[in-house]
Amino acid sequence: MGGDYGPSITIPGVKLALQNYPDLFILLVGRQESLRPFLQKYKLENHPRVQVVHASEVVEMDESPASALRGKKDSSMRVALNLVKEAKAQACVSAGNTGALMATSRFVLKMLPGIDRPAIMYSLPTLDPISQQTARVHMLDLGANVDCKDEHLFQFAVMGSVLSSQVDGLASPKVALLNIGEEQMKGLEVIKRAAQKISECQALNYIGYVEGTDILKGKANVIVCDGFVGNVALKTMEGVVRYIASHVKLAFNHSLFTRLCGFLAWPVFRVIRQKLDLRRHNGASLLGLKGIVVKSHGGAKAEAFATALGEAFHEVKKDIPNKIHALIDEILGKEDVR
Amino acid sequence: MGGDYGPSITIPGVKLALQNYPDLFILLVGRQESLRPFLQKYKLENHPRVQVVHASEVVEMDESPASALRGKKDSSMRVALNLVKEAKAQACVSAGNTGALMATSRFVLKMLPGIDRPAIMYSLPTLDPISQQTARVHMLDLGANVDCKDEHLFQFAVMGSVLSSQVDGLASPKVALLNIGEEQMKGLEVIKRAAQKISECQALNYIGYVEGTDILKGKANVIVCDGFVGNVALKTMEGVVRYIASHVKLAFNHSLFTRLCGFLAWPVFRVIRQKLDLRRHNGASLLGLKGIVVKSHGGAKAEAFATALGEAFHEVKKDIPNKIHALIDEILGKEDVR
Numbered sequence: 264m265g266g267d268y269g270p271s272i273t274i275p276g277v278k279l280a281l282q283n284y285p286d287l288f289i290l291l292v293g294r295q296e297s298l299r300p301f302l303q304k305y306k307l308e309n310h311p312r313v314q315v316v317h318a319s320e321v322v323e324m325d326e327s328p329a330s331a332l333r334g335k336k337d338s339s340m341r342v343a344l345n346l347v348k349e350a351k352a353q354a355c356v357s358a359g360n361t362g363a364l365m366a367t368s369r370f371v372l373k374m375l376p377g378i379d380r381p382a383i384m385y386s387l388p389t390l391d392p393i394s395q396q397t398a399r400v401h402m403l404d405l406g407a408n409v410d411c412k413d414e415h416l417f418q419f420a421v422m423g424s425v426l427s428s429q430v431d432g433l434a435s436p437k438v439a440l441l442n443i444g445e446e447q448m449k450g451l452e453v454i455k456r457a458a459q460k461i462s463e464c465q466a467l468n469y470i471g472y473v474e475g476t477d478i479l480k481g482k483a484n485v486i487v488c489d490g491f492v493g494n495v496a497l498k499t500m501e502g503v504v505r506y507i508a509s510h511v512k513l514a515f516n517h518s519l520f521t522r523l524c525g526f527l528a529w530p531v532f533r534v535i536r537q538k539l540d541l542r543r544h545n546g547a548s549l550l551g552l553k554g555i556v557v558k559s560h561g562g563a564k565a566e567a568f569a570t571a572l573g574e575a576f577h578e579v580k581k582d583i584p585n586k587i588h589a590l591i592d593e594i595l596g597k598e599d600v601r
Numbered sequence: 602m603g604g605d606y607g608p609s610i611t612i613p614g615v616k617l618a619l620q621n622y623p624d625l626f627i628l629l630v631g632r633q634e635s636l637r638p639f640l641q642k643y644k645l646e647n648h649p650r651v652q653v654v655h656a657s658e659v660v661e662m663d664e665s666p667a668s669a670l671r672g673k674k675d676s677s678m679r680v681a682l683n684l685v686k687e688a689k690a691q692a693c694v695s696a697g698n699t700g701a702l703m704a705t706s707r708f709v710l711k712m713l714p715g716i717d718r719p720a721i722m723y724s725l726p727t728l729d730p731i732s733q734q735t736a737r738v739h740m741l742d743l744g745a746n747v748d749c750k751d752e753h754l755f756q757f758a759v760m761g762s763v764l765s766s767q768v769d770g771l772a773s774p775k776v777a778l779l780n781i782g783e784e785q786m787k788g789l790e791v792i793k794r795a796a797q798k799i800s801e802c803q804a805l806n807y808i809g810y811v812e813g814t815d816i817l818k819g820k821a822n823v824i825v826c827d828g829f830v831g832n833v834a835l836k837t838m839e840g841v842v843r844y845i846a847s848h849v850k851l852a853f854n855h856s857l858f859t860r861l862c863g864f865l866a867w868p869v870f871r872v873i874r875q876k877l878d879l880r881r882h883n884g885a886s887l888l889g890l891k892g893i894v895v896k897s898h899g900g901a902k903a904e905a906f907a908t909a910l911g912e913a914f915h916e917v918k919k920d921i922p923n924k925i926h927a928l929i930d931e932i933l934g935k936e937d938v939r
Contacts, residue, residue, distance in 0.1 A: 390847050406781055409789050443744055443832040451747050451829055475836030479844040488833075491789055494781040495830050496837045498813030503841040506817040509728050510876040514869045524866040531852045531859050538848040 264293040264321045264339040265359025266561045266568075273358060274301035276568030281312055283569065284576050290352050292316045292343040318342040322359055324561065328366035340364060344371040347554040354555035354575035356546075358568060361558055365407055368549055368556045375584060377591035378551040382419050383407045383490070383558070384426065385497065386544045389481030398481050399544060401427050402441075404490040405497050407549070411489035416440065416457035417464070421594065422550040422587050423485035424467055429581040431484065435468040439483035441492060442472035457487070466594055504539050546574030550587065555579055602631040602659045602677045603697025604899045604906075611696060612639035614906030619650055621907065622914050628690050630654045630681040656680040660697055662899065666704035678702060682709040685892040692893035692913035694884075696906060699896055703745055706887055706894045713922060715929035716889040720757050721745045721828070721896070722764065723835065724882040727819030736819050737882060739765050740779075742828040743835050745887070749827035754778065754795035755802070759932065760888040760925050761823035762805050767919040769822065773806040777821035779830060780810035795825070804932055842877050884912030888925065893917055 264270065270293065277289050291298055295317045302308045302315070318339040322331040335341060340359055346352040348371050357364050361383075369381055384403035390396075403419050404411070411419075420438050427436035438461060442454050454472075462469045473482055475496060488496070511532075515525030525532070545567035549556040555578045559571035602608065608631065615627050629636055633655045640646045640653070656677040660669040673679060678697055684690040686709050695702050699721075707719055722741035728734070741757050742749070749757075758776050765774035778796055780788040788810070800807045811820055813834060826834070849870075853863035863870070883905035887894040893916045897909035 390844055390851075392843065392847050395847070395851060409781070441833065443747070443829060443836070474840075475833045475838075476840040476843070478837060479840050491781060492830055492833050495779065495813045495826075495834055498781070499816060499834045499837050500813075500841050502812075502814040502817050503838050504845070505730065505814070506728055507842070507845055507873075507877060509730050509733070510873055513728075513733060514872045514876075515866075517869070517872075521866075521869050524862070524869055528853075528859075528862040528866050531855070531862055534852045534855075535845075535848055538852075539845060 264297065264318075265324065265357050266559065266563060267324075267358075268564075270298050270301045272563065272565045273568055274298065274305050274307065275565035276563075276572065277313065278305045278307060279565060279569035280572035280576070281310065283573060287572070287576055288312045288314075289572075290314050290316050290343070290346060292318050292346070293339040294319065294321065316342060316346065322363045324360050326360055326363060328360075328362040331360065331363035332366050332370055340367055341371065344368055344554075344556070347556070348372055353579040354557065356557045356559060356571050356575045358559040358561055358563060358571075361406070364556065364558055365549060368552050368554070372552045372554040372556070374551055375553055375588050375591065377595050378418050378422070378587070380408050380415055380418075381549050381551040382422060384423060384548045384550050387479060387500075388538065388544070389479050390538075391481045396481065398484075399431070400478065400481065400483060400486055402478070402486045402488070402493060402497070403550065404488065404493050405547065406490045406494035408490040410491070411453065413453050413456035413460055416453070416487050416489065417460040418551070418591070419487045420457075420461045420467055420469070420485065421464075421590055423487060425587045425590050426548065426550065426578075426583060427484045429583060429586055430577055433484055436484035437470045437482070438467050438485045438487065439470050439473040439477075441478075441486050441488035441496070442474065444472060444474040453489075461487075464594060466590060508536075508539070544570065544574075546571035548574065548578065548583075550583075553584060555583060602635065602656075603662065603695050604897065604901065605662075605696075606902075608636050608639045610901065610903045611906055612636070612643050612645065613903035614901075614910065615651065616643045616645060617903060617907035618910035618914070619648065621911060625910070625914055626650045626652075627910075628652050628654050628681070628684060630656050630684070631677040632657065632659065654680060654684065660701045662698050664698055664701060666698075666700040669698065669701035670704050670708055678705055679709065682706055682892075682894070685894070686710055691917040692895065694895045694897060694909050694913045696897040696899055696901060696909075699744070702894065702896055703887060706890050706892070710890045710892040710894070712889055713891055713926050713929065715933050716756050716760070716925070718746050718753055718756075719887050719889040720760060722761060722886045722888050725817060725838075726876065726882070727817050728876075729819045734819065736822075737769070738816065738819065738821060738824055740816070740824045740826070740831060740835070741888065742826065742831050743885065744828045744832035746828040748829070749791065751791050751794035751798055754791070754825050754827065755798040756889070756929070757825045758795075758799045758805055758807070758823065759802075759928055761825060763925045763928050764886065764888065764916075764921060765822045767921060767924055768915055771822060774822035775808045775820070776805050776823045776825065777808050777811040777815075779816075779824050779826035779834070780812065782810060782812040799825075802932060804928060846874075846877070882908065882912075884909035886912065886916065886921075888921075891922055893921060
């Protein structure tokens with residue numbers, strides 16, 4: 264029901280995902296009467312792998328998490344998370360209110376033992392400027408925790424590393440902390456303490472600090488930061504992409520000649536534009552919970568929503584929460600021995 | 602003597618600035634024997650507005666601020682700042698070690714009364730996506746203070762507002778705080794308290810929070826943040842620009858046809874590239890000191906170094922430190938009356 268477009272994009276998104284993943288089964292949670300016209304439109308009424316679960320309420324995009332949590336026990340979000348809790352579903356995907364999804368997930372599913380707080384993780388495309396190899400980097404936290412202690416950053420490192428190793432198939436993902444590199448400042452005390460903790464952990468492949476300039480260079484597979492800095496960095500990136508896109512548009516609209524150049528170069532620009540869509544991996548993972556929750560960008564269209572469904576699907580296949588649990592257990596167990 | 606290239610770029614930079622500003626007088630501080638060949642090369646030996654001041658030592662780019670401050674009393678940086686302190690120069694411009702410049706400036710020049718810490722301020726180009734108007738935004742702090750209290754952010758707002766009003770000639774510059782906009786998080790406590798302080802100050806035109814996506818949109822004339830977040834945001838922007846530039850290069854190098862398109866569109870790309878050079882306003886101001894200090898980017902070439910000299914020149918003409926002092930006095934005076 265959520266996001267900027269509701270079922271008008273989530274339902275065609277589901278249709279695409281069903282085509283992409285033959286063993287995907289979808290429980291569509293929401294107001295039956297709102298879903299029906301779109302199910303008809305996209306011919307999903309009698310699809311063998313689609314089932315509607317009615318929920319009478321909807322969490323508004325600007326509603327406070329507290330109000331959603333206390334006031335809307337029959338919201339589509341709450342009902343979907345209950346299905347995960349009761350093991351009737353293996354993952355919840357929502358394009359709705361991030362804060363409400365975070366708070367409700369935490370309340371309904373609970374945290375994994377050894378993890379204090381959930382984190383929002385996102386993957387961004389990378390390009391190594393030397394080898395020109397493209398890959399992706401997982402960055403967390405991107406806004407769930409504005410104020411983090413060193414142990415939280417350590418837990419983020421563990422969760423990011425598990426996800427990267429499982430989903431990207433890396434034996435030993437490179438984990439870095441986001442910092443300001445200039446020697447004289449050496450960054451915040453909390454980051455220095457987190458660096459100590461992460462570097463001492465044998466289960467993690469810690470490569471040190473990275474700076475803002477390094478995020479998209481592919482130096483690390485996992486970049487850890489607090490939610491405030493991560494959110495500013497992510498949004499700043501989007502701002503720069505838009506700034507550049509506006510300037511490119513202006514420059515090519517300048518004269519008849521530049522328009523002709525732009526017209527000729529159109530296929531090239533299409534390729535570039537795709538590379539610049541930093542959100543193209545749509546689907547932020549809410550990690551640290553006893554269950555899989557994926558947040559689709561509110562402005563996502565059908566194809567992007569299908570990508571978020573795919574992200575959840577992969578996390579289910581790889582059993583991410585249990586893998587995180589196992590690694591944390593192993594690390595804490597070892598620590599106890601010392 | 603500083604920066605990645607030393608006198609080989611600072612001296613031609615000086616030559617350009619002397620041409621741009623007919624009433625600019627330059628004291629070149631550094632090792633006489635290192636400067637001489639470049640003075641000869643650029644025919645500045647007998648220039649009536651150039652004078653060499655010998656300093657026997659040089660602060661290395663990777664030297665700790667403490668070592669520069671304690672160990673190098675005759676460094677070019679220290680001697681140049683002493684000239685400002687003794688009113689023999691009206692501003693110091695350096696391409697050297699930022700941390701050392703910050704620490705030495707603070708030690709030699711001292712802080713303005715009412716200002717606790719210096720801040721690094723930078724201007725970035727902006728483009729309003731609706732009106733397509735270009736302008737610039739002053740952002741501070743960009744790395745001098747990794748951990749800020751609300752009163753520091755308030756002081757940054759005052760200093761940025763003074764600079765923007767004087768240098769950009771704005772009657773009432775729009776001041777914003779950098780935050781993460783999502784409702785449920787509401788950002789850090791320290792930012793909320795700073796927002797309270799700034800909004801209550803009649804001398805400031807506070808417009809509220811901006812997000813990372815808004816920085817280059819020209820919503821605000823001054824954006825205030827702590828040095829950690831500011832530094833990450835600035836470097837993240839540079840990283841995105843480089844990422845995009847690499848992809849554009851790759852895409853146009855793809856085939857003979859795309860190369861032809863790239864060749865045709867070359868003049869357009871030159872215009873765009875200029876817009877994307879976020880550091881083109883080269884010259885970060887160290888604000889809050891009893892004197893004018895401008896830091897040129899270490900990698901700046903001659904033209905960019907001349908821009909930093911111009912930035913210092915404008916700040917001298919506008920008497921920035923005294924204007925900051927006057928506004929802080931006015932604000933604190935008013936506060937005392939209450």
